Amino acid sequence: MSLNPYIANTEDDVRTMLEVIGVERIDDLFHDIQPQHGPKSFDLPKGRSEYEVVEHVRGLARRNAQELLLFVGGGYYDHYIPAVIPSLISRGEFLTAYTPYQPECSQGTLQALYEYQSSLCALTEMEVSNASLYDGGTALYEAMMMALRVNGRNKVIVDGGVSPIYRKMIRSYTDNLNIEFVEVGPAHGQSDRGQIEKFLDDQTSAVIVQNPNFFGAVDDHSDIVKMAHAKGALVIQSVYPIALGMVKTPGQMGVDIATGEGQSLGLPLNFGGPYLGFMVTKKEYIRKMPGRIVGETVDAQGRRCFVNTLQAREQHIRREKATSNICTNVSLCAVQAAMYLSLLGRQGIRDLARLIFDKAEYAKHLIGQIPGVEVKRAAPTFNEFTVSLPKPAEAVVEAMISRGIAAGFPLSKYYPGMTQYMTVAVTEKRTRNDIERYAQQLKDVLGKI
Amino acid sequence: MDLIFEKSIEGRRGYSLPESDVPSAKPLAAKYVRPQSPTLPEVGELDVVRHFMALSRRNFSVDGNFYPLGSCTMKYNPRFTEVLAAMSGLADLHPLLPQLASGDRLVQGALAILYEMEQLLCEITGFSAFTLQPLAGAHGELTGAMMIAAYHKAKKNRKKYIIAPDSAHGTNPASAAIAGFQTITIPSTEEGVMDLAALERALTDEVAGIMLTCPDTAGIFNRDIDKIAQMVHKVDGLMYYDGANLNAVLGRCRPGDLGFDVMHINLHKTFSTPHGGGGPGAGPVGVGPKLMPYLPVSRVVRRDDGTFRLNYDYPESIGYVASFYGNFAVIVRAYAYILLLGKEGLKQVSDHAVLNANYVMARLKGVFDLPFDRTCMHECVFSACAQSKNGVHAIDLAKYLIDQGIHPMTVYFPLIVREAMMIEPTETESKQTIDRFIQCMMDAADLAARDPEAFHAFPKTMPISRPDEVKAVKDLNVNFFD
Numbered sequence: 036m037s038l039n040p041y042i043a044n045t046e047d048d049v050r051t052m053l054e055v056i057g058v059e060r061i062d063d064l065f066h067d068i069q070p071q072h073g074p075k076s077f078d079l080p081k082g083r084s085e086y087e088v089v090e091h092v093r094g095l096a097r098r099n100a101q102e103l104l105l106f107v108g109g110g111y112y113d114h115y116i117p118a119v120i121p122s123l124i125s126r127g128e129f130l131t132a133y134t135p136y137q138p139e140c141s142q143g144t145l146q147a148l149y150e151y152q153s154s155l156c157a158l159t160e161m162e163v164s165n166a167s168l169y170d171g172g173t174a175l176y177e178a179m180m181m182a183l184r185v186n187g188r189n190k191v192i193v194d195g196g197v198s199p200i201y202r203k204m205i206r207s208y209t210d211n212l213n214i215e216f217v218e219v220g221p222a223h224g225q226s227d228r229g230q231i232e233k234f235l236d237d238q239t240s241a242v243i244v245q246n247p248n249f250f251g252a253v254d255d256h257s258d259i260v261k262m263a264h265a266k267g268a269l270v271i272q273s274v275y276p277i278a279l280g281m282v283k284t285p286g287q288m289g290v291d292i293a294t295g296e297g298q299s300l301g302l303p304l305n306f307g308g309p310y311l312g313f314m315v316t317k318k319e320y321i322r323k324m325p326g327r328i329v330g331e332t333v334d335a336q337g338r339r340c341f342v343n344t345l346q347a348r349e350q351h352i353r354r355e356k357a358t359s360n361i362c363t364n365v366s367l368c369a370v371q372a373a374m375y376l377s378l379l380g381r382q383g384i385r386d387l388a389r390l391i392f393d394k395a396e397y398a399k400h401l402i403g404q405i406p407g408v409e410v411k412r413a414a415p416t417f418n419e420f421t422v423s424l425p426k427p428a429e430a431v432v433e434a435m436i437s438r439g440i441a442a443g444f445p446l447s448k449y450y451p452g453m454t455q456y457m458t459v460a461v462t463e464k465r466t467r468n469d470i471e472r473y474a475q476q477l478k479d480v481l482g483k484i
Numbered sequence: 485m486d487l488i489f490e491k492s493i494e495g496r497r498g499y500s501l502p503e504s505d506v507p508s509a510k511p512l513a514a515k516y517v518r519p520q521s522p523t524l525p526e527v528g529e530l531d532v533v534r535h536f537m538a539l540s541r542r543n544f545s546v547d548g549n550f551y552p553l554g555s556c557t558m559k560y561n562p563r564f565t566e567v568l569a570a571m572s573g574l575a576d577l578h579p580l581l582p583q584l585a586s587g588d589r590l591v592q593g594a595l596a597i598l599y600e601m602e603q604l605l606c607e608i609t610g611f612s613a614f615t616l617q618p619l620a621g622a623h624g625e626l627t628g629a630m631m632i633a634a635y636h637k638a639k640k641n642r643k644k645y646i647i648a649p650d651s652a653h654g655t656n657p658a659s660a661a662i663a664g665f666q667t668i669t670i671p672s673t674e675e676g677v678m679d680l681a682a683l684e685r686a687l688t689d690e691v692a693g694i695m696l697t698c699p700d701t702a703g704i705f706n707r708d709i710d711k712i713a714q715m716v717h718k719v720d721g722l723m724y725y726d727g728a729n730l731n732a733v734l735g736r737c738r739p740g741d742l743g744f745d746v747m748h749i750n751l752h753k754t755f756s757t758p759h760g761g762g763g764p765g766a767g768p769v770g771v772g773p774k775l776m777p778y779l780p781v782s783r784v785v786r787r788d789d790g791t792f793r794l795n796y797d798y799p800e801s802i803g804y805v806a807s808f809y810g811n812f813a814v815i816v817r818a819y820a821y822i823l824l825l826g827k828e829g830l831k832q833v834s835d836h837a838v839l840n841a842n843y844v845m846a847r848l849k850g851v852f853d854l855p856f857d858r859t860c861m862h863e864c865v866f867s868a869c870a871q872s873k874n875g876v877h878a879i880d881l882a883k884y885l886i887d888q889g890i891h892p893m894t895v896y897f898p899l900i901v902r903e904a905m906m907i908e909p910t911e912t913e914s915k916q917t918i919d920r921f922i923q924c925m926m927d928a929a930d931l932a933a934r935d936p937e938a939f940h941a942f943p944k945t946m947p948i949s950r951p952d953e954v955k956a957v958k959d960l961n962v963n964f965f966d
Binding site: 038039040041042043044048049051052053055056057058061064065066067068069071072073074075076077078079080081082083084085088089091092093094095096097098099100101103105107109111113117119121122123125126127128129130131132133134135136137138139140141142143144146147148149150152153154156157158160162163164166167169170171172173180200201203204206207208210211212253254255279280281282283284287296303304305306307308309310318321327328329330331332333334335336338340341342344345349350351352353354355356357359360361362363364365366367368370373374376377378379380381382383384385386387390392393394396397415417429430432433436441444445448463466467468470 | 485487488489492496497498499501502504505506507508509510512513515516517518521522523524525526527529532533535536537539540541542543544545546547548549551553556558559560561562564566567568570571572573574575576577578579580581583584585586587590591592593594596597604607608610619620621622623625626630633634637653654655657658659660661662663664666667704705706707709710733735736737738741742750752756758759760761762763764765780802803804805806807808809810811812813814816819820822823824825826827828829830831832833835836838839840842843845846847859861882883886891892897911912913914915917943946947948949950951952953955956957959960961962963964965966
C-alpha cells in the first residue's frame, strides 16, 4: 500500500527506525491501546489524488451563489481586498509559524502584531490593544467579562442596537454565571438615554453599546459615558472599523473598552470565518485584558525587539485564574489587518469612508423615492440603513434574489414583529449602476408581490 | 528593523480607490465626526511589500524549519488546501445568506461541506454529532464545558467541580472556570498517568465532569481509561476528551468508543491547517447521545431531497458560541485534507507520528533524562535536569537549537516534569531531518558538559539575541503612539 503523500519515511527508513526502537512492527508501538479499546468502526472513504479533491471542492463551490450583487451587511461587508494582501499573507513564514513563544526566531510575527496593535490604537484613539481575539462577537463577550473583573459588579446593560448575533452569544456564554442583564430597546434608532439612565446604578458593571448600531444609526455616546462613569460603570462600545475613517472614535467619547469585527480590514467574508476580533482599552485596564499582547523591549545588545508580554494573565501560566481561556487566536488575520491599514494609510481610510458614505446616501435617496418605501431617517447613518417596506421584507428579499440581488437583511429574523423592515448595506464595490439597478428592481418587485 | 510608521512620508499613498460616481452627500453633523485623521502610516505599495517581506524573513516556520514543538503538531500544511479555501464561491460567501428566506439555495455547496465534515468527524471519533462552530481548541473546550453545565442543569444535578489532571493543558482549567465551574487538580503518578486513588477521593456527587487528554501530555496512552470512565459516570459526571493529541490514535481507537461523552478537535493540529503564527484554528466539538440536545445552533440538516438547510429549532441548545458556522475557511482545508488522505492515509498519520517520536526517544535516551521510560505515542518528554546541574537549562538548549536552524521543542511543559523538553517530530518529517535534530541535541548535551557558559550567548545567528522580558513588563510599551 502506498503511503499518504505527506509522509517522508521509506520502507528502509521504517525498518531502520524499528530496529533502533527495538520492536518488529509499527503495531507494536500501540500496545497500550488494548484490543477492547479498538475502534468499533472506521469506515472512511478511500484516499484521492490532489487533482480529484480539487475538482470535487470546485464542484461544491459552484453550487454556491456566484455573481450575486450584495447589499447584505449586518456587520460583515463586501469590501475590496488589495492584491498585495493575499500575496504577502500566503508567505509560508507567516502562514506556517506557530504562536511566537521563541521571540528570537519570531520577530516577523511579533513586530507585525505590535504594528497591528498600534494601528488599531490609532484608528480607535484608544491607548492599548491586544493581539486579537476570535471574532467581533467573542471580543464583545470578552470585554464584558473584563468589565466584571475591573469593578467586581454583576449587572450589565445592553443596548438593543448591539448586534443581536452578539447578544445571543453573550447570553449563551453567561447562562451558567450569575450576571444580571438589562436589555434596553433603541429610541428613534439610537441608544435610549432615558432608559439607560433609569437602569444605571451602583451595581452596574458596564453599559454595552454599538456604533454604528445594527440598524445602521451613527451615535455619539459621550453622554452615556459620562452617565456611566458617574455610577462607576464602564462603557463598552462595539465599532465598525471602516466607519472610524469618518465617525467619532471610542477614544474621543471616553469609552473604556472598544471591540469590533475586523473582517472589513482586508479579510474575505469566508462564510463566517476566520474573522478578526479586536479589543482596545485604556492603559489602566491592560492587566485585566484577555488575549496575547505584544510589547517592545531590547535584546542583550540593546537592540529594539518584541515579545509576548504580561503573560502572567494567560492560561498557560495562570490556568483557572487566567483572564481568559484563549490560546490560539487569529494572529494571521491581525497581520492581514496591519497590512490593510498600512496600505490605506491616514488619507486612504478617510477617502474610503467618504466614498462609502456617499454611495450609501445615494442608495438611501433612490430607495426612499420608491412609493411605499420609507428610509428611516431619525438618526444619521454611515454605510448601512434601515428601510421599511410595504410588504413583508422576507418575501421582498426572496423575490430580489431571483433577480440576482441580495437586497438586504430582514430584521424579523432577530427582531420579531419587525416583519416589514430590512437593513441595506453599501460598500465601495457597489457602483452607481448597481445602486440604480437595485432601486429599479425593488420598485418592480414591490409592484408584483 | 524600522516600524512601518517610521517609514511614513507625508503624502505617500499605497491604495487606489474608484473615483466617486455618485453625488457628494451632505456630511454628518460635527458631533458625530472624527476631527483628526488616524495616525496610520503614509507608505507606498512597494514600501508595504518590502516591509512585510523583510518581516517574514525574521520568522521560523514549518515551511522553512524543522519545528518539533511538542503538543502543537507542527506538521507540513499541504498547499492545495490554500487554493481551495481562497476559491471564488467559498471565500466570498456572505454568512447571512442562508438566513434569508430560501437563502439556503444560495449556499448548498457550503452547507454540503459542513454537513459532510460533520459526518467524517463522527466516523473518525465515534461520536454521534459535531458542532463546527468553535473557533479554536480552547473555544471548543469552553463549548464542551457549557454543554456539560446545560446537561446537569436540565437534570437538576447540583454540580460544582470539573476535574483535570496536573498534566493538563492550561486551557482545560481556564475553560472550566469560565464556564462557571471550580477545578480540582489530580496529581500524576511517577509513571506520568493520573493517580486513580486520588481521583476516587475527588469524585463526589458535586463533580460535573473530567477533562482528559489521551494520550496525555506526557505522550502516554492511559491503559485505565475505561476504568476512569466507569468511575466518573458513576457520579453522573461527564467525560471530556481534549483532542489536542488525536493525531496519535487515528484509526487505532475512537474517544466515542472509550466512554467519552464530549470532545474537541484542533483541526489545525490533527488535520494540518496552517497555524498562522497563532491562529486562526478551529475546534469542532463532538458529543455522544447524552449531550446531543445541547449542541449550539444553527445545525446543518439534510432534507429528504438531498438538499441542506440550517435548523435553529433545538429548544435545549446552549445557543450561539460563534457568530456563524465556525471558521469555515479552516474547515474547508481540513475537509480537503481528510478526503485526500482517506481511511488508510489517516491511519498512516498516526503510525508514522508515533514511529518518529519513538525513534527520537530511543536515540536520545541516555543523552538526556527520560522521566517516563516506556513506549510513547506521538511525542516524547525528556528532562534537562542533569544538564541544569551544570547551569544549562531547557531554555538554553532551546536557544542552541535556534542557531542550528531548528525551532525548539516545547520547554517547561508538561508541568509535572522538571526542566521538561517535549518533542513532537510529526509524521511529515524525514528520517534525515530527524537524525540531524538528534545529532544537534547530542552536540548540545556534549557542549553542556564541556562548556556550559557558552549557552548564555545563544542564539547568535538571529536578528536579535535574548530579549529582556522583565523590561517588557516594567516599561510596558504595546503601542507605538503611546
